Amino acid sequence: MAVRTVVRLLIVGLLLTLATIISGALVTVSASAAACSSWPLCLEIVSDGGNPLVWIAMSHRLIVAPALLVVLAGTWAVWRSTEIDAPPRWTALVAVFFFLSQALAGALLVWGVPAMVADVWHLSGALMAFGAQVLTLLLIVIPVPSANERLSGRAAQTQRRLRGLAAWAAAAAGVAALAIGARSVAPAVEMAVGLPANSVGALSFAALLSGLMAVEIRRRLPVAAQSSVVAMALPRYSPLLPILALIALAGLWLPGGHLLSLSAASLLWAGALAAAVIIHRTPLHFMTAIAPSRTASKWRTVIADYISLTKPKVISLLLVTTLTTMFITEAGLPSWWLVLWTMIGGYLAAGGAGAINCAFDSDIDVNMGRTSRRPVPSGRISARAAFIFGVILSVLSIVVLWVFTTPLAAFFAFLGIIYYAYFYTSLLKRSTWQNIIIGGGAGAIPPLVGWTAVTGSLSLMAVVLFAIIFYWTPPHFWALALVKQKDYARAGVPMLPVVAGEGETRWQILVYSAIMVAVSLLPVAIGAMSWIYLAGALLFGLRFMRDAWAVWKVGDQAAIWGLYKYSLLYLALVFAVMVADRLILG
Numbered sequence: 001m002a003v004r005t006v007v008r009l010l011i012v013g014l015l016l017t018l019a020t021i022i023s024g025a026l027v028t029v030s031a032s033a034a035a036c037s038s039w040p041l042c043l044e045i046v047s048d049g050g051n052p053l054v055w056i057a058m059s060h061r062l063i064v065a066p067a068l069l070v071v072l073a074g075t076w077a078v079w080r081s082t083e084i085d086a087p088p089r090w091t092a093l094v095a096v097f098f099f100l101s102q103a104l105a106g107a108l109l110v111w112g113v114p115a116m117v118a119d120v121w122h123l124s125g126a127l128m129a130f131g132a133q134v135l136t137l138l139l140i141v142i143p144v145p146s147a148n149e150r151l152s153g154r155a156a157q158t159q160r161r162l163r164g165l166a167a168w169a170a171a172a173a174g175v176a177a178l179a180i181g182a183r184s185v186a187p188a189v190e191m192a193v194g195l196p197a198n199s200v201g202a203l204s205f206a207a208l209l210s211g212l213m214a215v216e217i218r219r220r221l222p223v224a225a226q227s228s229v230v231a232m233a234l235p236r237y238s239p240l241l242p243i244l245a246l247i248a249l250a251g252l253w254l255p256g257g258h259l260l261s262l263s264a265a266s267l268l269w270a271g272a273l274a275a276a277v278i279i280h281r282t283p284l285h286f287m288t289a290i291a292p293s294r295t296a297s298k299w300r301t302v303i304a305d306y307i308s309l310t311k312p313k314v315i316s317l318l319l320v321t322t323l324t325t326m327f328i329t330e331a332g333l334p335s336w337w338l339v340l341w342t343m344i345g346g347y348l349a350a351g352g353a354g355a356i357n358c359a360f361d362s363d364i365d366v367n368m369g370r371t372s373r374r375p376v377p378s379g380r381i382s383a384r385a386a387f388i389f390g391v392i393l394s395v396l397s398i399v400v401l402w403v404f405t406t407p408l409a410a411f412f413a414f415l416g417i418i419y420y421a422y423f424y425t426s427l428l429k430r431s432t433w434q435n436i437i438i439g440g441g442a443g444a445i446p447p448l449v450g451w452t453a454v455t456g457s458l459s460l461m462a463v464v465l466f467a468i469i470f471y472w473t474p475p476h477f478w479a480l481a482l483v484k485q486k487d488y489a490r491a492g493v494p495m496l497p498v499v500a501g502e503g504e505t506r507w508q509i510l511v512y513s514a515i516m517v518a519v520s521l522l523p524v525a526i527g528a529m530s531w532i533y534l535a536g537a538l539l540f541g542l543r544f545m546r547d548a549w550a551v552w553k554v555g556d557q558a559a560i561w562g563l564y565k566y567s568l569l570y571l572a573l574v575f576a577v578m579v580a581d582r583l584i585l586g
Helices: 003-030 052-080 086-110 115-141 153-183 197-220 229-237 240-253 258-281 294-309 312-326 336-360 383-404 407-431 435-443 446-455 460-483 485-491 496-500 502-520 531-553 557-585
Strands: none
Touching: 003 052, 003 115, 003 258, 052 086, 052 115, 086 115, 115 153, 115 258, 153 197, 153 240, 153 258, 197 240, 197 258, 229 258, 240 258, 294 336, 294 383, 312 336, 312 446, 312 460, 312 557, 336 383, 336 407, 336 446, 383 407, 407 435, 407 446, 435 460, 446 460, 460 485, 460 496, 460 502, 460 531, 460 557, 485 496, 496 502, 502 531, 531 557
């Protein structure tokens, strides 16, 4: 059978499967499944033909029957064709499996199996069959590049990065479609505000990733430079993906918008899969050869500058302590949706505080080599704009944490923002050498956010986590201050090396390192952790003390930098071994 005929058959099956999904969702939303007590036919069409629910249920079955036949015929055609290789053959079989399983789930639903089980699988199976059909069609239409077409060097690296982004976007779109499909039969996920948190989170993530992918495609693949019809389609149609995600998200807010959301999410999934396969299989030789336009470059610079205001490198360590804390509470393992919203709220809170700090510290940053290239002191972003941006992120963080986690987590996030952006930045940093000692409390608040997001309350273990980071901050930051003390002196910031000298600073680093290691053993003393954590904390702590001793005794740049770099790893290791202790021994 000719490939063109196979492709046409697959397209018809794909459209019928999409119609199956939409009509099945209509059956679920209208609660018309109970109108038919028989399967596969609906005998009530004779006895109760005036009931519109009967016609809705029967119409769905009339769509499923030809869709199944066409899907089976398409799979048979794919296997019969000698011009089609192995991958699309197997994805075609996967499509048949899911289509048959969703049909069986529909039958079980009629026969009295609990709706929560059968109806969720009924919709999910249809969506999985739809995705497998899309992949089958794409793998046939878009051939594998030959060896002489494959890229190398910088172009290959760029395409690999774009492939990864496209794969994540496709996965996020699939999760979003499945979440919306399950929404109508899983009311337990509805939040108090009336929105399904899983659907909102999945669609928001899909919108973000598909938007980033569309921007990257538009930047890397100018339409005028395309050498194939497939490649030309990417920059032209990729902006539709985030639009579809936003339409699906809007449908969640509209009365009766479930069908709109599901339809848009299904198309988003198909489009994201198409983009992923095209990027994976099409050698895009011109990806790095075409210089981006001046306007695009300007916008990329502005976006990068605003992201840098949030201090992503600093936030990464704060989020690690927040995330790991969520897995060691007495409440057990948190749901992944709670983790997602806590991470989003935590990033917004820390990023907002960081942006406000950049706005307030612009007069200091301009005099320091390490910070003079930041957006505000370099003049690329005004201090007012940075402050407004920080306030917006801060308010969003409180809203996200209050709505999707707990009010107490939102309170601690707010406390952390005020502590860092105002108390430390405006008061402590400029007035006393104890700025890092007292101000260390700001960086110690993220574990409290993670703990209260899961439990809704504080405990002694949460306070111990706070104390570990509180005493970790001075040796960590003073090591950096020793290296950058000339910058701090020029900027007029009374850091300990500037006020008391290098010798006193090295001694204080040793003292606070010893206190920190002692405090890190408290989780065992209070019975919250076992021998696994004890072994890890001792091992990591002894290494920390060795580096602190080298700073005190030797005090050269190599020893100081060694302590500073290890201190970043130390905190992540200590919190990670807590999670290991809790997961292994419960």
